[in-house]
Amino acid sequence: MHFPLAGTPQICQVECLPPFVSPDQLDPQLQTFLEEATSRLCNWLGSATQRGPLPALSVLPEVAPSFEGRSAENLLEDLQLVMDGSYHPSHPGALAHLDPPPLTASIAADLICAGLNNNLLAEELSPSLSRLEREICRWFSERIGLPKESGGVAASGGSLSNLMALVVARKQAGKEFDQTGVVLASEDAHVSIAKALNVMGLSGDSLYKLPTNQEGKVSIEALKDQLETFRSVGKKCFALVATAGTTVRGAIDPLAALGELCTREEIWFHVDGAIGGVFAIPQKTAPLLEGISKANSVTVNPQKVLGITKTSSLLLVADRTHLVSTFSTGLPYMEPAWGDAHGGELGLQGTRSAEVLKLWLGLRQLGDKGILDLLEGAIERRCYFQNKLDTSRFDLISGPLHLIAFTPKCLDEHESAEWSLLARKTLLDKQFMLSRCRYKGRHYLKAVLGNPHTQTMHLDKLENLLNKTLKN
Numbered sequence: 001m002h003f004p005l006a007g008t009p010q011i012c013q014v015e016c017l018p019p020f021v022s023p024d025q026l027d028p029q030l031q032t033f034l035e036e037a038t039s040r041l042c043n044w045l046g047s048a049t050q051r052g053p054l055p056a057l058s059v060l061p062e063v064a065p066s067f068e069g070r071s072a073e074n075l076l077e078d079l080q081l082v083m084d085g086s087y088h089p090s091h092p093g094a095l096a097h098l099d100p101p102p103l104t105a106s107i108a109a110d111l112i113c114a115g116l117n118n119n120l121l122a123e124e125l126s127p128s129l130s131r132l133e134r135e136i137c138r139w140f141s142e143r144i145g146l147p148k149e150s151g152g153v154a155a156s157g158g159s160l161s162n163l164m165a166l167v168v169a170r171k172q173a174g175k176e177f178d179q180t181g182v183v184l185a186s187e188d189a190h191v192s193i194a195k196a197l198n199v200m201g202l203s204g205d206s207l208y209k210l211p212t213n214q215e216g217k218v219s220i221e222a223l224k225d226q227l228e229t230f231r232s233v234g235k236k237c238f239a240l241v242a243t244a245g246t247t248v249r250g251a252i253d254p255l256a257a258l259g260e261l262c263t264r265e266e267i268w269f270h271v272d273g274a275i276g277g278v279f280a281i282p283q284k285t286a287p288l289l290e291g292i293s294k295a296n297s298v299t300v301n302p303q304k305v306l307g308i309t310k311t312s313s314l315l316l317v318a319d320r321t322h323l324v325s326t327f328s329t330g331l332p333y334m335e336p337a338w339g340d341a342h343g344g345e346l347g348l349q350g351t352r353s354a355e356v357l358k359l360w361l362g363l364r365q366l367g368d369k370g371i372l373d374l375l376e377g378a379i380e381r382r383c384y385f386q387n388k389l390d391t392s393r394f395d396l397i398s399g400p401l402h403l404i405a406f407t408p409k410c411l412d413e414h415e416s417a418e419w420s421l422l423a424r425k426t427l428l429d430k431q432f433m434l435s436r437c438r439y440k441g442r443h444y445l446k447a448v449l450g451n452p453h454t455q456t457m458h459l460d461k462l463e464n465l466l467n468k469t470l471k472n
């Protein structure tokens with residue numbers, strides 16, 4: 001007779017999914033369960049246009065586990081409830097944020113990643129995946145023109161990549177115990193920069209926001225003036241953050257000029273390319289980011305445009321030894337790393353999943369041509385829509401990428417807030433989801449045109465609906 005060991009969850013009756021699969025043989029129950037779960041997912045993915053970008057109803061499933069575990073059937077029903085209440089990035093009208101439809105190879109890689117359950121903390125827990133992460137960071141670094149000493153680490157999102165970049169910058173400036181350090185960024189830089197400085201124990205005054213010009217790019221003149229002021233009062237700026245793709249309009253700061261200035265002034269040059277960084281990969285779009293190769297560190301978020309499933313962000317550094325010298329405390333309970341350092345010594349995270357798998361497989365699926373097609377397609381959609389919008393009725397703000405924001409002419413702050421609220425609702429009723437943002441004192445609607453399912457007929461309809469939101 002077989003008695004389960006104390007503490008081993010009892011494998012229950014028929015219909016019940018075993019908590020852990022047999023290590024000796026293929027488990028048909030797991031296989032059936034995964035097939036059923038993926039079939040439900042495929043149905044969900046394939047029913048976007050019947051559902052709309054936002055669900056009509058979002059029901060919170062029962063949260064607490066029941067005393068007896070749920071059957072396989074019940075678990076699938078639980079999953080279905082969550083799916084039915086989810087945002088649908090694959091709907092052609094899902095244009096609100098930087099959340100494109102998931103790339104197919106990336107979905108499969110995410111599932112495999114869960115099954116492998118390797119840990120990027122240390123090489124002995126992820127032998128092939130640790131190397132894969134190192135190599136993919138090198139590949140990215142090379143493509144964007146960083147020197148051969150460059151490398152990087154994956155992070156769960158751009159906010160974390162930006163935080164780690166600034167921690168490295170401060171350490172390299174020898175200011176890690178100094179509360180007087182300051183950082184320069186444009187007024188349009190992402191909020192994660194201010195958040196990073198807070199987390200680093202620096203006061204709100206440590207972030208100097210430089211004005212942006214008509215094109216949404218940082219003003220070099222204002223930057224030079226600010227550096228002069230710092231010099232006169234003996235302040236030392238430990239990093240300049242340039243944005244390659246601002247959150248509201250996708251503007252790109254003048255990277256080449258900023259890079260040169262930082263080299264001259266010996267200031268760490270960080271490029272937040274969470275949105276625009278991937279455009280540096282294809283030769284054809286790389287000129288948009290001219291000068292990115294001068295960066296000391298770069299954040300890229302393949303989750304935002306390429307459809308790599310969330311989360312997928314990389315922090316790349318021109319000298320990869322800077323990651324180790326900043327974050328390594330040693331891992332005395334692990335075998336030594338085979339490469340430069342363990343994955344857990346290159347950044348803030350310890351245990352982490354192998355996010356690199358879905359990035360790697362996704363890029364392999366797309367190929368260079370597919371990457372270019374996606375990026376160019378996104379820009380073309382923005383150009384098409386921009387040309388359609390009536391500039392005698394709307395003020396438009398955009399940049400060279402795939403983001404555009406607009407607001408009716410001649411409205412003040414209050415009126416633009418009202419319009420954007422109402423217009424967003426009207427559009428949602430017609431299955432177009434745009435986002436509202438406040439920019440330089442007025443409210444705008446923003447469209448992010450990275451969704452490959454959005455066709456010209458959808459943009460024509462959107463433009464038509466927008467015109468109807470205006471008073472004659």
Ligand SMILES: Cc1ncc(COP(=O)(O)O)c(C=O)c1O
Pocket residue numbers: 098156157158159160162189190192243245246247272274275301313
């Ligand atoms: C320019 C920019 N940087 C950083 C981030 C933060 O990235 P994440 O949301 O992955 O943390 C965003 C998010 O939208 C962004 O627009």
